[in-house]
Amino acid sequence: GAGVSQSPSNKVTEKGKDVELRCDPISGHTALYWYRQSLGQGLEFLIYFQGNSAPDKSGLPSDRFSAERTGGSVSTLTIQRTQQEDSAVYLCASSWGVDTQYFGPGTRLTVL
């Protein structure tokens, strides 16, 4: 079946603008994760959705970041009033559990 997809693949925006990043997980996967990866760095956990439970938002770096997951499937990560330090690749992953996560290709965000 299809893997995790993300859109857009690239996003260039101006400082101060809001952006929305989309993730379509693998069908049937109950868990969905968002990570951020800066150039040459590791993956920074942002937020985790598991089924109908309240999301684990412990990794969100500021209140400018928010995410939602509609119908237990598609998720949108929103960054308000973007800053240059928000520039990174934003990766989404889905899984049945935590042991094996399947990653999407990522969205490369550039804030000018």
Next chain:
Amino acid sequence: GQSLEQPSEVTAVEGAIVQINCTYQTSGFYGLSWYQQHDGGAPTFLSYNGLDGLEETGRFSSFLSRSDSYGYLLLQELQMKDSASYFCAVKQDSGAGSYQLTFGKGTKLSVIP
């Protein structure tokens, strides 16, 4: 808090064996995973150790010692295509039945002829 330590870079010769170590300090530890990421690509799952010992999958093996808070990824018969970044990741209980993966900063492996 939690932390994972792994070497930032490793270079090895094609056909050789290389071991990438990972030490961790974390609460609520459940297991250790390894992911591979080629430049410009997405991370892909390699292995998971929930129990002490060695897990073997083809040319790749992964080891965990919970008492030592230590694990490693072993790559045998290295091929040029193995050049990539390798991340260890700790599965931990973040409370209320929620689990998450915390990733290390990654080890960039360069395989040379």
